[in-house]
Amino acid sequence: MSPRPIAGGALVVAWAFAAPSLFAHSASRLGEAGPDAVAGRSRRAAQADPAVAVGLVRRPARGEAEQAAPGGPRASSSRQGGGGVLARDPSTLPVAPAGRWAGWTPASPAPEELQADLARAAVAWSRRDAPASLAALFAVLETRPDYPPAWHQCGVIYFRLQRYGDAIRAFERYLGAAPGRVGDTRALGHGLYSLGRYAEARAHYERVLEVQPDSVEALRGLALARLRTGAPKRALELLERVVSLAPDHASAHAWIAQVHFDAGRLDEALAAADRARALAPFSARAWFLASRVLFESGRDEEGEAARARFELLARAEAERRTLEARLLLDPARPALLAKLVDWCRRIGDGDGARSALGRWLALEPTDVPLRILVLDVEAALGEAASASRAAADLARVGAEDPRARRRLVRYYTRTGEYDR
């Protein structure tokens, strides 16, 4: 999600239909390959994807957030605060009369009476608090049945929760209210695919591609649906189209490797797996494929090395998946974020560690040990400017703390800035 300027100071919220992070995640789930699609997906391709630009949400300012979420973020983010919503079947939400939202477009301003709940939903989701965000969206849908952006975002959240049936129902309600918006619903195909309903997934991706013929994720989804339904040759053609549009699409390269491997074309498989490994070095799947190809090629030593790397990355991915799933339900848990940081550091995933630290800092911005950890991570990553910023932040937050001082002395001694 990213901010959208608003006019006249009114709180107007339009929802994100395909924020890059969400759909990148969807893509990775679709591939059952962990975050490789995220890491490897080209930024240019994401920006060029029409769905990304459809609708954006403005993240409310701090004061607005607190107003929108009574009790403050911590209170609303607990499982107790939003847990009940997960026990509700979303299909029980009221249905609008046919054609109620016929004139709606992503540019339409949200009705005034929905603003507070939409803001609450946005704030909650900015913290990746799925229950609280869903609760707010349900309030929207109770007030204005079938309000399209609310259903769409419900679909995105349910998908992240791996509640694929609910995601499908949400996207179908979205399409029911806004039938012209098929292009926003690639994740409906992902949901169908995730439930093993490959023929329906294929049909849906084809619908999306009718309106967005260059949608990388729809093409990729269609390729996988075709692969699952016994058409590997067609799947390969589609995957090659994906990499022609998005040359850095690591997941597509990995799937190309898979198709070649299945067909016994080991050289082609290894080339594609190597490309996937280069693009997404922390993706276990790419290393898995490479290892299998190497073993079958009789290159045992290389196969063993790739396997060792795969096993470490696979363990890290599994731990990260578990932690992320728990955080979706209970985001205000520094201990979970600490584990996430730890796993990222173990495999050398600096970007992942930074991302998790950022979430942690949002919860505990003045925690000195955390600021020390940030400095440790940045220093280890070797990017001087980032480390310098982290040191400055530590100095600001921990000015009176001897632990901070000790760490800063070490840091500045090492950088030669101590005398200054």
Added chain:
Amino acid sequence: MACCLPTSLGLLAAPLLQGPLFEDVSERWLPGVRTTCGGAATKESILEINGGGLVVEDFDGDGRPDLVVVDGSTLERAEEGEPGFPPRLFLGRAGGGFEPAGESWAMAGGRWGMGGCAGDVNGDGWPDLLVTEWGPDRLFVNEGGAGFVEATGGSGLVGDRWGTSAAFGDFDGDGHLDLVVVNYLDFDLSRSPRRDSGCTWKGHEVLCGPEGSEAGADRLYRGRGDGTFEEVSAAWGLVPRRAAFGLGVVTLDYDLDGDLDLYVSNDSTPNHLWENDGEGAFAEVGFRRGVGHDANGKEQAGMGIACGDVNGDLRPDLVVTNFSGEHNAFYRSSAGLGFRERSHAAGLGGPSQALLGWGTGLFDFDHDGEVDLFVLNGHVYPEADRPGTDTAYAQPDLLFRGTAGSFVPEPLWAGEPAVSRAGVAADLDGDGDLDLVSIELDGRVRVLRNRLSGGGHWLRVHLRGAGANTFAVGARVTAACGDRRFTSEVRTGAGFQVGGPAEVHLGLGTAERIDRLEVRWPSGRVQLVDAVAVDRVLTVGEEER
């Protein structure tokens, strides 16, 4: 020589039946028999989810299969230190059905029964019984078809963890049956997490799975041939890089080198393929051979295992049942020894995605010459019935009919979905086709009669080994009919917490005669029998030359 019509259109041989192939005859054949695994509608502990086990073998030597039902316990009994419910033997009746065995077959309860298998551990020609437990595994010696005597003490069995599945086989080629016991967890009930420990699944509080618990190392025993064993897990190399949560096991000769390998399904950890060098030294090659993970490199929640030759290349293929949200994995063999996961191409992937599979088996149930697959399903979480889970607690059991190397799903039997667990196939009524027995969690032991009538042909083979491996466990039988070959191995462990009869059943489709039957004995001898008539039980004795 070319006696048979091609059977690639084997469906022609299958009679058209209205409704599912199997019918529930429990009320007639095994009335009122139930098992307990916790017993309560809510599940508080992981101990309560596996259900009991089944072992089918002819224990009294009357030519009819008998049935051992391995029962569990309740948390209350376990916490009080009371024994679990005892295993029970039911003797087969002519024409199908069972009756409780007499007092001489009675077995005491252990701590919490799980599964088992049968094998002749002392070479006296009578099948003995191994029962796995949460607690010490137990051995019951068959006293000449007259009853069981517990012989755990002094047997050398040292398993005291959480045994799930087991299998006998002569792994070192010394002529005596050895034993593998697969273990799930090192489990201490008093310290194990309960349902209120904060474990969630799809937003619902549920009992905690195995993650975070210590895996129970699998045990391998060398049989001495006198009913005693020596624990040789480490000596024979059965030590994985990473201990795993073992649930299922089958013996197989995957590389066709004449010795018995092992395949173990593990929950939430990679499955293991243990390659045997023929003298009892094992190397774990699951990753290398492509049967440790799914095609994406994900370790799945392996439960049951089915093993059979699906594609007619005379090499065993494997199916592993998995958790909901995963698919049942079909690993197809290849000449290069590596398997390829072909679940989706074979039609198994999508239909199993929302189901949680347990007991399974690859057999030609409809005698069309193509191997079929049964899968028993049921979730571990009663909370699966809550919103947003994409699955349900009670689930349909499925029959995947084999059609030229792929499968088409249909209901296994007509009835409401159930919370099924272990299952085993055997010809219970002597009509030539294979029936099924299954466990419903905290429910009935269900007997499913195969309704097949007429249609394709079949052969069942009983082998009598020359040495102490009297039932020739590990032997491979191959029937040649024109240009078709049908093959299977004699095995005792049948996937998940079940033991099947030590025999081979082949569906032959339209083949009206077998040109040549080849028996590769565990001793390495190869014996040929020419011009074998079909639709019968054939007993072959090992020729000592």
